[in-house]
Amino acid sequence: DAGITQSPRHKVTETGTPVTLRCHQTENHRYMYWYRQDPGHGLRLIHYSYGVKDTDKGEVSDGYSVSRSKTEDFLLTLESATSSQTSVYFCATAGQSYNEQFFGPGTRLTVL
Amino acid sequence: DAKTTQPTSMDCAEGRAANLPCNHSTISGNEYVYWYRQIHSQGPQYIIHGLKNNETNEMASLIITEDRKSSTLILPHATLRDTAVYYCIARLNNAGNMLTFGGGTRLMVKP
Numbered sequence: 001d002a003g004i005t006q007s008p009r010h011k012v013t014e015t016g017t018p019v020t021l022r023c024h025q026t027e028n029h030r031y032m033y034w035y036r037q038d039p040g041h042g043l044r045l046i047h048y049s050y051g052v053k054d055t056d057k058g059e060v061s062d063g064y065s066v067s068r069s070k071t072e073d074f075l076l077t078l079e080s081a082t083s084s085q086t087s088v089y090f091c092a093t094a095g096q097s098y099n100e101q102f103f104g105p106g107t108r109l110t111v112l
Numbered sequence: 113d114a115k116t117t118q119p120t121s122m123d124c125a126e127g128r129a130a131n132l133p134c135n136h137s138t139i140s141g142n143e144y145v146y147w148y149r150q151i152h153s154q155g156p157q158y159i160i161h162g163l164k165n166n167e168t169n170e171m172a173s174l175i176i177t178e179d180r181k182s183s184t185l186i187l188p189h190a191t192l193r194d195t196a197v198y199y200c201i202a203r204l205n206n207a208g209n210m211l212t213f214g215g216g217t218r219l220m221v222k223p
Contacts, residue, residue, distance in 0.1 A: 004155075035211075042199075043156065043213035059212075090155050092211075099146075101211060103155030 003027050004104035006091050012110045019078040021107050023091030031094040032074040033101065034058075034066060036087040043090065049074055081111045114139040114202035121218040124194075130187040132217050134200030137181040144205050145176060147185045148213070149196040156199070156213070159185065190221045 003026030013019055023032065034046040035058075045058030047066040055066050063085060065077045078085055091104040117135040124130040136145065146161040160167055160174045162183075167174045173186040187194055199216040 037213075042215065043211065045211070092155070099144075099161055099205065100158040101156075103157070106153075106155055 004091060004093060004102060006089075006104040006107050008107060009105065010108045012112065013081055014112050015082055016080050019081050019109065019111075021076040021089055021091075021109070023074045023076070023104060025072050025074075025091075025093045027093065027095065027102075028071060029093035029095045029102070030071075031101075032068065033092040033094075034064070034074065034076045035090045035092065036060065036085075037090060037106075038087050046076065046089075081109075083111050085109065086111045114143055116200045116202055116214060118198070118200050118215065118217045120215065121220065123220050123222055124187075124190045126192060126221055126223050127189055130190040130194065130219055130221070132185040132187075132198050132200075132219065133182065134185070135182045136200070136202045139180055139202045141180075142204060143202045145174065145180075145183050146201040146203060146211070147172070147174065148199045148201065148211070149194075150199070150216070151193075151196040156211075159198075190219075192221050192223065195219060195221045 005024045007022045033048040035043045037043045044060045046064050047058050049055045049068045067075045089107045092101040094101045114136050144161050144163050147159040148156045150156045160169055160172050162174045176183045197216040197218050199213045
């Protein structure tokens, strides 16, 4: 499972508050991804990283920012959470052979 | 990425082979066919991928038609733990290319 942990696993917050989700990996994988999963939409890419301090936008990046200051950590920040960001968030990693992405256990975020 | 079409749901008897079809008629020549699955409440799990040739690993076999417009994932001896949603994805093989998960096929393995 590539040693991926996500924290927190569950979070309830209020509209307008900032939220940071953390993804931590122990496999020294170069590539890291943040996805969200919603009913009817499948899994959609928010942002990804191809190295320390190298990030790029995915399909649904509006309202999200990311940072990667260390190989092992990839942070997803919602600057001002909205109810539309209620979702399950998955982190994934991939090594040099990026055929296979390894997914973390997910974070269930509820924005009231 | 090419669009893929999968049946919404399938049933399979435990111990029998599960054959999951996927249609990707608009796939381009350099797009790979990937299969992932997601067991309830867990993160997706990679199963197998291929370009043209049939592939086999410890989890499954992937059969791609000669014209590459469709493929079949085969779980040779399905168990109850194989109950999951299976996603077929056609994508270019590069790091920045996202995995686009559509609806997938909900496979129910029954005793």
